Amino acid sequence: MNARTVDRIPVLVVGGSLVGLSASVFLGRLGVGHLLVEKHSDTSSHPRGRGNNVRTMELFRTAGVEPLIHEAASVLADNHGILQAEDLTGGHQEWLFKEIDPGGALARFSPSGWCLCSQNDLEPVLVRQARELGGDVRFGTELLSFEQDADGVTAVLRSREDGSQRTVRASYLIAADGPRSPVRQALGIGQSGAGDLFHNVSITFRAKRLADVVGDRRFIACYLTNEQASGALLPVDNREQWVFHAPWHPEKGEPLEAFTDERCVEHIRTATGVPDLEVEITGKAPWHAAERVAEQYSAGRVFLAGDSAHEMSPTGAFGSNTGIQDAHNLAWKLAAVLSGWAGPALLETYGEERRPVAVATSQRASARSAEHRHPGYDALPGTGRQKNVLAVALGYRYPTGAVLGADPEAPAVPDSFQSNGAPGSRAPHLWLRRTGERLSTLDLFEKSLVLLTGREGDAWHAAALQLADQRGIPLDAYRISDEPGHELAPEPGADWADAYGTAADGAVLVRPDGFVAWRSTGSVPDAAATLGEALDAVLRRSA
Known part of the structure; x- marks a missing residue:
């Protein structure tokens, strides 16, 4: 070099x-x-x-x-949902789903x-x-x-x-x-998996009148199933800028050069069901869907x-x-x-x-x-x-790795979403109060390990402060209760211990990425020794 x-x-x-x-x-x-x-x-x-x-x-x-x-x-x-339609003007239309978060239920689980x-x-x-x-x-x-x-x-x-x-x-x-x-x-x-799945050409275009055809259907994407010209329509500004994903078959010898502006215009007109739509092609980019x-x-x-x-x-x-x-x-x-x-x-x-x-x-x-x-x-x-x-978005977990006490046989992505503070899972969201400030438990996790304890967690709290000082580990400790002198208070009706699967005298260690590293469901004879062993194991620190 x-x-x-x-x-x-x-x-x-x-x-x-x-x-x-x-x-x-x-x-x-x-x-x-x-x-x-x-x-x-x-x-x-x-x-x-x-x-x-x-x-x-x-x-x-x-x-x-x-x-x-x-x-x-x-x-x-204001765009939500996936629409499937033969074209934009016919009657065969079905929302595959209309709202990402129907009823606002997600607010129970996340501040975002x-x-x-x-x-x-x-x-x-x-x-x-x-x-x-x-x-x-x-x-x-x-x-x-x-x-x-x-x-x-x-x-x-x-x-x-x-x-x-x-x-x-x-x-x-x-x-x-x-x-x-x-x-x-x-x-x-190397790689493993199913390999190539399908291929599309992403076409950006302007069409001022298309917004009138779409009307108040504020979709994320619309899958157009016209047998002569299928594809996916995506809004860019809901007015005149759009994207259309057209199927492409290079495996059958179809060259990318076959997607001329003229062909793309006709494809979009047929797919949308607007034969006289004024279309200005502004860009094309091939992409490949694969599983590897x-x-x-x-x-x-x-x-x-x-x-x-x-x-x-x-x-x-x-x-x-x-x-x-x-x-x-x-x-x-x-x-x-x-x-x-x-x-x-x-x-x-x-x-x-x-x-x-x-x-x-x-x-x-x-x-x-x-x-x-x-x-x-x-x-x-x-x-x-x-x-x-939601099980994919929020429920993925780490059965093994920098965690202690997780079930090593558990699937990395479960069939259903559970939020219970189990080791290897994302730490649950709860709204808290700190000297008048409202914050989520998730706001505590980024630059340090965090030990959460409850009303009877003073021994764990003291152990965390001691170990952070002795070992030079960035480890913050918070007691969550309405007790005077405790660092954080839950909002009315919230039960921190129940949400995190522990008791009032238990403790939960959360990693900087917001995943539960270890949990004790109650008190132990020597909190400092127990927590110290957990820290060494999670952080792969030599004794």
Whole structure:
């Protein structure tokens, strides 16, 4: 490697799309120095990847960016549901579901909600936030090569603007470089799964009169099933800018060049049922739906995240959300190891936890595409509709990994959503009061481990403060009760111990990513010794 100078950084992030940029934000919030490189010259200009589920929005809430995302997404704030219709003018129409959160029931479980924000609107928000947090984000810069040894990763980067090269030395590398990940290929990591499912061409276009045809049907997407021209119609601004996903069959020898402007215009007119619709094609981008998961999520000091680790059918937006949640899981572990309060073996739990979630979620995504009869996908749906998408969004869990007391035989994604504070699951949401301030339990989890106790948890509380000081572990402790001097009070009617599956004298240890690491259902003879052993096991600290 003959670049003149070597720049040293804790983490190198390769790929500046949703997952890489989210990783940058999460690392920045934790004070981890990093460099992000993206080969393209700017963020995505194509409206895609728009569905941000409730768990992803919780993560963005904790990272302080949720209000900015809602602002960027305001034009589609009233769009809900998936419509299926032969065309937009006929009578054969069916809502596959009309409301994402009918009746507002989700508020029982989360301070956040689903958010429809297209990738081209979301990515600039993440770029600004990442840079404000100190992230070195560089577009138009590509990874040429990398080598790793026991102490770090040496990478050669090239500016695509002037061809200049630089060498960086990073402690760790995150590869968020897409489904055809050059980093994954260089590592020789294989993939498993069903493989290619179907192919579409995403067509952006303007059609001023289409809003009159759509009327008050404010859908997220409309699957148009006309036998002569099927496809999916998605609004961009509900007025004149739209996206149409047209089936494409490269496996039958159909070239991408066959999608001329003239063909696309006629396809859209036929699919919508408006033969004289004025259509202006503004862009085209092919995309491929697949079900693949990397056989391993890391090799040495290099970690895969997002599409480099897993490909999923787009129905339900499971892929982008799973990728952002990958980045969140990995960020706190890198911060802990780099800061010295966790052992290096903690990083081995990243793939142990995230890969089973991806395998289960990718299968759910494929099944949902079949259920919705996504244009271009010929698979037959299974019996019945998927009832509990919340189990995928909020109910995924880690049966093994940096957790103690979880059921190792439990599925990573259950059939139904349960929120009970069990080890390996997302910590339940409860509204609390702190000196007049209203906050969620989820607002407590980001930059430290957190020990929650109740009315009779003074021994646990004292043990946590003692261990944090003795061992140099960022560990916050909160007693949740109406007792004077206790740090947090539950809102009237809320029972913290019941929600977290413990008793008034029990304790729950929550990780920085908001997952329950360990739980004691009651008091023990030596709280400090018991909690200390749990911390060492979760953080992979040597005795």
